[in-house]
Amino acid sequence: MRMALHEAEQAYAAGEIPVGCVIVAVSGQGVVIGRGHNLTQMLHDVTAHAEMQAITAAAETIGGKYLQGCTLYVTVEPCVMCAGAIGWAQVSRLVYGAADPKRGYTVYAPQALHPKCTVTAGVLEDECQELMRRFFQEQRERK
């Protein structure tokens, strides 16, 4: 999750909503096969969430579209779109930091993940949340 937070900080520095994601293939020592951060502003593309970038990168790395046996770390609870993608990719474990009651999948699409996917919430929650809070406060102050 430290690496995912580092990705989120990169998004923050670029003026993007600070969400970061890392995907690890957990067999053996654990290898990072994909990472990403939110790029929706830069790419003018609502689909460019951190998780989507990381899933596409991971699939590219392994040359296959299914991420069974992989853990996806993301600093904020995935939205409906990203949870759907995590489900399609059959990710085995999801670990997230801050909850997102306004947009999070646990409220709006609780069955989106693969039925065998295990979920751990609240990892480094305060740091993940604080980065988001700081970003949106700065956005408000600019207006």
Next chain:
Amino acid sequence: MRMALHEAEQAYAAGEIPVGCVIVAVSGQGVVIGRGHNLTQMLHDVTAHAEMQAITAAAETIGGKYLQGCTLYVTVEPCVMCAGAIGWAQVSRLVYGAADPKRGYTVYAPQALHPKCTVTAGVLEDECQELMRRFFQEQRERK
């Protein structure tokens, strides 16, 4: 929807699940600003659904990420991931052909679209459904 079906037929010809999508900016005469078909096999990427391709293409065309005032035509009911993306993009109208009770957003994420988005289902339903049926029958016969 005819154009979306044409996209779906291209997916079919390429051995992809035959779903096609077209996005039209409806102001004035209506201009196609994005289109796409399923490419998950070719790209080894679960995120490469028809709607995602079309949304990314449309955003590229207009140089902005929001698709207010646009209609998205897709041959099969969007999944949770795609409905989430359609919601983020603030698409104003969704028109789809065949329902997808196993994966469709109306069952698994009924609030995913933008609250103001209007939905028309069942347009050219038989043709959209028949293409899917034929594809999966052929897949079964190959096994």
